[in-house]
Amino acid sequence: MFRKRDWKEYLPEEIREKVKKAIEETLPYSCAIIQSKDSRIAQLWVAIALLKKELEEKSKLIEIAVKPWKSIVEMGEIEKKRTIEKIVTDLLQPKDKEQKEIVDKLVESLMKF
Numbered sequence: 001m002f003r004k005r006d007w008k009e010y011l012p013e014e015i016r017e018k019v020k021k022a023i024e025e026t027l028p029y030s031c032a033i034i035q036s037k038d039s040r041i042a043q044l045w046v047a048i049a050l051l052k053k054e055l056e057e058k059s060k061l062i063e064i065a066v067k068p069w070k071s072i073v074e075m076g077e078i079e080k081k082r083t084i085e086k087i088v089t090d091l092l093q094p095k096d097k098e099q100k101e102i103v104d105k106l107v108e109s110l111m112k113f
């Protein structure tokens with residue numbers, strides 16, 4: 001006799017495990033899910049909310065981790081500009097304000113590279 005397979009059996013193992021985990025994570029909210037008109041839809045919404053919560057938590061952690069790197073990059077840019085200014089100033093040796101302005105424009109142009 002032909003046995004109808006559960007739809008999850010058609011999924012790759014990796015995805016099937018994720019579905020199983022997502023369903024299991026909704027179990028603590030069973031009381032609320034059962035109270036809904038359509039418990040299957042409610043369970044999906046709970047799973048989505050749990051994923052959203054996890055995503056927000058991960059995003060906060062990434063934001064915390066990125067801040068020091070942004071500071072390091074910023075410090076590197078400051079040092080880069082100082083070095084370029086020194087090299088250009090040593091090469092061109094500006095004598096007046098007008099030449100100093102030219103050096104500044106050249107430094108700003110070189111900072112783009």
